[in-house]
Structure formats: structure tokens, C-alpha cells
Amino acid sequence: MTNPLTLRSISAAVGDLGWRYVLGTLRASVPVGSVRQAAEVAARCVTVAGDDADGHLWLDLRHDHVVLTLQTLGAAAVTGRDVELAVRLTGSLRELDLDPAPAGTQLLELAIDALDIAAIRPFWKAIFAYEDEAGWTGGTQAPIVDPLRLGPAVWFQQMDVPRPQRNRIHFDISVPHDQAQARVDAALAAGGVMVSADRAPMFWILADAEGNEACITTWQGRD
Incomplete structure (x- = not known):
């Protein structure tokens, strides 16, 4: 299999x-x-x-x-x-009365927006001492990962035009699908704002009070 x-x-x-x-x-x-x-x-x-x-x-x-x-x-x-x-x-x-649970199973990604991914990807790979994620078939958008799997993965999002009015690095927090709404609600209650829920439950785009963005993401909607 x-x-x-x-x-x-x-x-x-x-x-x-x-x-x-x-x-x-x-x-x-x-x-x-x-x-x-x-x-x-x-x-x-x-x-x-x-x-x-x-x-x-x-x-x-x-x-x-x-x-x-x-x-x-x-x-x-x-x-x-x-x-x-x-x-x-x-x-x-x-058998040992130990029950696996989804708590603590989130993963953090860093997303870098770029006009020319091929030009900047080698820099980030070198500065983090990361490697290509084995088995990925996404071309230049393939994530780079910590060989020890301790640091967050970094992936690259293709831009069509410059966006100087907003940050070009944002955080992606991948969570279990049944915990996503609670995480979104907690972020909003902590002073965050909803930028877009148009693609939920694949991802929600949120921002802090100064406009710095983060996405809560799940597997749903990606098949």
C-alpha cells in the first residue's frame, strides 16, 4: 500500500x-x-x-x-x-491504558511570497541550512525542511505583481480540522481580525491589530 x-x-x-x-x-x-x-x-x-x-x-x-x-x-x-x-x-x-490524542499536533509553516521563487529559494535554503522535502513534486514551490524536523517548513507562494503594501512573509499554522474553528475564535478574541474566510475550511486569513497576517489551515478542501 x-x-x-x-x-x-x-x-x-x-x-x-x-x-x-x-x-x-x-x-x-x-x-x-x-x-x-x-x-x-x-x-x-x-x-x-x-x-x-x-x-x-x-x-x-x-x-x-x-x-x-x-x-x-x-x-x-x-x-x-x-x-x-x-x-x-x-x-x-x-493495552497500556495510554490513549493517543490530537492535542499538541499542530505544525507551523513559514510562507514567503515571491515574484521569482527560483531566485530566492536557494538563499532561504542556505541560510536555514534546510533541504528539499523528499518526494515533493511541486517544482519551485516545493517546501524546504529542517533535516532534523525541528524547525518549521518553509514554502513559497507565487506572486503575479508586487505587493509593497503588505508583508510578504506570513505564518501558516496547520491544525487538526476539528480544532481549527476554536483556534480562529481564540485569535479573534485575542484582538485579531478576520481578513478572509472565503477559502475556509481550507484556510482562514487573520491579522493582528497592525495588519501582520497568519493563516489557520487544515487538510479540508484540498482533495
């Missing part, structure tokens, strides 16, 4: 398991009580994943949670194998 699935089918397949589809990955957070327990959870996940661990699974350990991420590395996509692993990992963790 290596062919990419539709985003709707991916989300439906893992929703009841505590996983969420976020920015080309499946992600879940497992609450733990210590770094030792986090390491035990990580070891169990690696054992369950077996030979697929290196090609599909990465983990972020903290003293109070472990973030699990699944993606078919080199394809820049979630495949059926990743969905199968989510099912198996959830079943194994529930």
Missing part, C-alpha cells in the same frame, strides 16, 4: 484512534508521566512498527508527552501503510 490516499479517507480512517492528518502527516500525542515512561512508549512504538519504523515513524519525547508522527518518508505523503501503522500503534498503546 504505497499509493497516496485521499485526505478525506485518511482523516476518516484515523479519527477515532486519536490521530489527525496535519500537513502531510499523521500525528498524535501520548500523555506520559516521566521521561522514562516517554522512552518506554517510544521503544514500544518502534517495536510495533518493526522494519517500517525507519521509513515511516518519528517521535518527539518530552517529560509529559510523546508526539508520534507517521509519513511515508521520501514520498512526502501519507499512504495506506501509515494508516495501518496508526491502527497498530494505537492498539498497542491502549
Whole structure:
């Protein structure tokens, strides 16, 4: 099962398991009580994943949670194998009374608007010491990513004409689809303004009181 699935089918397949589809990955957070327990959870996940661990699974350990991420590395996509692993990992963790949850599964992207993406992309790649995202087929708009997967991805949005009246760098915060509206509401309650909801639930464009923009994005509407 290596062919990419539709985003709707991916989300439906893992929703009841505590996983969420976020920015080309499946992600879940497992609450733990210590770094030792986090390491035990990580070891169990690696054992369950077996030979697929290196090609599909990465983990972020903290003293109070472990973030699990699944993606078919080199394809820049979630495949059926990743969905199968989510099912198996959830079943194994529930045997320990540990339940994966979508809390803490957001991902941050930086978006740079450019008239000539090919001219500026190498600069950002060099200054961040980033690399091309393996498996991406989007040409010059392909994201660049932190090799250690610690920093946010950076992608490039094609401009047709200069826009000196607005910022040309904005933040994209990719969240689980069922948490997006709450995040938008919180931003508005904190003094933000809605610039556009025309493309919601794919994305909402918001701005702070001085006009600096950010987008709340989900997978919905992208199939």
C-alpha cells in the first residue's frame, strides 16, 4: 500500500484512534508521566512498527508527552501503510491504558511570497541550512525542511505583481480540522481580525491589530 490516499479517507480512517492528518502527516500525542515512561512508549512504538519504523515513524519525547508522527518518508505523503501503522500503534498503546490524542499536533509553516521563487529559494535554503522535502513534486514551490524536523517548513507562494503594501512573509499554522474553528475564535478574541474566510475550511486569513497576517489551515478542501 504505497499509493497516496485521499485526505478525506485518511482523516476518516484515523479519527477515532486519536490521530489527525496535519500537513502531510499523521500525528498524535501520548500523555506520559516521566521521561522514562516517554522512552518506554517510544521503544514500544518502534517495536510495533518493526522494519517500517525507519521509513515511516518519528517521535518527539518530552517529560509529559510523546508526539508520534507517521509519513511515508521520501514520498512526502501519507499512504495506506501509515494508516495501518496508526491502527497498530494505537492498539498497542491502549493495552497500556495510554490513549493517543490530537492535542499538541499542530505544525507551523513559514510562507514567503515571491515574484521569482527560483531566485530566492536557494538563499532561504542556505541560510536555514534546510533541504528539499523528499518526494515533493511541486517544482519551485516545493517546501524546504529542517533535516532534523525541528524547525518549521518553509514554502513559497507565487506572486503575479508586487505587493509593497503588505508583508510578504506570513505564518501558516496547520491544525487538526476539528480544532481549527476554536483556534480562529481564540485569535479573534485575542484582538485579531478576520481578513478572509472565503477559502475556509481550507484556510482562514487573520491579522493582528497592525495588519501582520497568519493563516489557520487544515487538510479540508484540498482533495
